[in-house]
Amino acid sequence: MTVAPLAAPSRSLVRRGGSGVDFAGGGLTLLTGFAAFLIVAMVAVIVGNIVWFGWRTVTWEFLVGSPREGMTAGGIFPAIFGTVALVVLMIVALIPIGVGAAIYLHEYARPESWFTRAVRFAVNNLAGVPSIVFGLFGLGFFIQFVGRAIDHNLGLDVVWGQPALMWAALTLALLNLPVVIVTTEEAFRTVPRDMREASLALGASRWQTVRYVLLPQAMPGILTGAILSVSRGAGEVAPILFTGAAYFLPYLPTSPTDQFMELGYHVFVMATQSPDVDATRPILYGTVLVLLLITFMLNLTAILLRARLRARLAGRG
Amino acid sequence: MSGPLRTGIRRLQRLREGAIGVVLRLCAFGAVAGLLLIMVFVFREALPVLADPEIMREANLGKYVETPLWQPVGDVPKYGILPLLVGTAKVVMVAMLFAVPFGVLAAIFASEFASPRLRELLKPAIEILAGIPSVVLGFFALIVMASWVQGVTGSTIRLNALNAGIALGLGVLPTLFTVCEDALRAVPRSYREGSLALGATRWQTAWNVTLPAAAAGVTAGILLGLARAVGETMIVLMASGNAAIVSGSVFDSVRTLSASIAAELAEVVVGSAHYSTLFFLGALLFTVTFIINVAAGAMTSRLRRQLSGA
Numbered sequence: 001m002t003v004a005p006l007a008a009p010s011r012s013l014v015r016r017g018g019s020g021v022d023f024a025g026g027g028l029t030l031l032t033g034f035a036a037f038l039i040v041a042m043v044a045v046i047v048g049n050i051v052w053f054g055w056r057t058v059t060w061e062f063l064v065g066s067p068r069e070g071m072t073a074g075g076i077f078p079a080i081f082g083t084v085a086l087v088v089l090m091i092v093a094l095i096p097i098g099v100g101a102a103i104y105l106h107e108y109a110r111p112e113s114w115f116t117r118a119v120r121f122a123v124n125n126l127a128g129v130p131s132i133v134f135g136l137f138g139l140g141f142f143i144q145f146v147g148r149a150i151d152h153n154l155g156l157d158v159v160w161g162q163p164a165l166m167w168a169a170l171t172l173a174l175l176n177l178p179v180v181i182v183t184t185e186e187a188f189r190t191v192p193r194d195m196r197e198a199s200l201a202l203g204a205s206r207w208q209t210v211r212y213v214l215l216p217q218a219m220p221g222i223l224t225g226a227i228l229s230v231s232r233g234a235g236e237v238a239p240i241l242f243t244g245a246a247y248f249l250p251y252l253p254t255s256p257t258d259q260f261m262e263l264g265y266h267v268f269v270m271a272t273q274s275p276d277v278d279a280t281r282p283i284l285y286g287t288v289l290v291l292l293l294i295t296f297m298l299n300l301t302a303i304l305l306r307a308r309l310r311a312r313l314a315g316r317g
Numbered sequence: 318m319s320g321p322l323r324t325g326i327r328r329l330q331r332l333r334e335g336a337i338g339v340v341l342r343l344c345a346f347g348a349v350a351g352l353l354l355i356m357v358f359v360f361r362e363a364l365p366v367l368a369d370p371e372i373m374r375e376a377n378l379g380k381y382v383e384t385p386l387w388q389p390v391g392d393v394p395k396y397g398i399l400p401l402l403v404g405t406a407k408v409v410m411v412a413m414l415f416a417v418p419f420g421v422l423a424a425i426f427a428s429e430f431a432s433p434r435l436r437e438l439l440k441p442a443i444e445i446l447a448g449i450p451s452v453v454l455g456f457f458a459l460i461v462m463a464s465w466v467q468g469v470t471g472s473t474i475r476l477n478a479l480n481a482g483i484a485l486g487l488g489v490l491p492t493l494f495t496v497c498e499d500a501l502r503a504v505p506r507s508y509r510e511g512s513l514a515l516g517a518t519r520w521q522t523a524w525n526v527t528l529p530a531a532a533a534g535v536t537a538g539i540l541l542g543l544a545r546a547v548g549e550t551m552i553v554l555m556a557s558g559n560a561a562i563v564s565g566s567v568f569d570s571v572r573t574l575s576a577s578i579a580a581e582l583a584e585v586v587v588g589s590a591h592y593s594t595l596f597f598l599g600a601l602l603f604t605v606t607f608i609i610n611v612a613a614g615a616m617t618s619r620l621r622r623q624l625s626g627a
Contacts, residue, residue: 097344137359
């Protein structure tokens, strides 16, 4: 009874101050809104342009055909196939290590130990390493060091010591390791403490608690991380420039030591190295649209999953 | 009978638990090992530039600074990195001049002024922008935007630092916006309510109370955007024209450190002076971005301390 009359006038005072008194402030407020509006407009222009000039090209024949006549005709199936093969290999290497690391950080590690801090420091800074440096690393480590050592020890000619699907996938896996660790840890944070304690109180061991109680609960979060890393893996070109992507291949890759075509790289090649830019343009736009649709749908799925997870976190209070 | 059996099972289980702990710890160590391996192997391939006498004769640090020419292919290759440094600085400057005002103002709008419905429009737009692969932004800047920029500025050179800089600015905008907005939203409500109750307007509150309180986080956002701009490759490779010239004008073509690596490494003989020099550029990029990222990390933890201490 005594609170309500006090609260009402104070709210109206604030509102009057915000719109009427301070003209300069009002103008600047509008400016922030204008900046936000321009960002939305720019995104709409970019996406709109690509959809407008690309959608006619994207037909079934385009998706299942091979490039013909110097990439001025035909489809992009080898690039789609290569991209899928690349991200599948990447995920296989990435998920166990990323999820394992996140479980360690959230369930096992003592938060203040030097090892934990070193891991967190590495995760944060790994996320900031430029993608082209990952490409250099892939060439210097996986191909020149590991690949050559394998060839040398098996007495092979050059099989592993050259750009290949496998090395590109591993390079991308390292690039995406922070993404998976961070999202998985976030997922573990949403699992209520009580569940952990109940499980331990019932006599379950720490690993049993993780395996049968926490992991199922954290699944949407792990999935989010996996999807985000696939989306990023499908779009990153710089790390695969020297680790396995090929201009054009007349055959599909059948082994991890083969080179491969990839959508993002295909866009780069067609946009910068086409002998006939005008003839390539429809195919180029179509390829960009396909790449954009794939990453967009993956991101949308991840965003929706994460929103559900965050809602659970907020609802826990 | 059951006593020894039970202790045996328990011991076995403890062994299993221990083994799993070790495996998980190894996974976590993977991140540390990854970062260390990147450092070791990029610097290892760059080392001949500083240590191998033969390569030092062809390309050495002295020459890097003396010759203002980057002509790595030819009868007398010249490895002057000055044009690349100038080019990188120019493009990054344009990108930041574009992205910082947009990113920070939009973050203020989203956290301080926007109605929930407007925010629901802005956030997905930023998420979409963040999801656009850099090769697609590079494609757009090369095929579409370059002509628009040329039309507006009347520049004679179509692919130039301005065009690449704007596209790069778009590329780093989501990082910058997201970190800044998180920092602003982390400022406790009581700060704003106190200011409003004292009669300050909403803009005065945002500018004089919320923004200073979140300053460390906003700085972190700007630094993270800067690090990404310095290291970003595909956008500048496609949109900048890639001419290695020393000039102060944003209407000239530029070649950046990252674009040089991307454009040249595939055709280089492993172990040659050119190969080592490109790895040296990579080591340079790694070092610069690493320092900026560490600084950003320090800023983020400072923000957290400030807000939790208050």
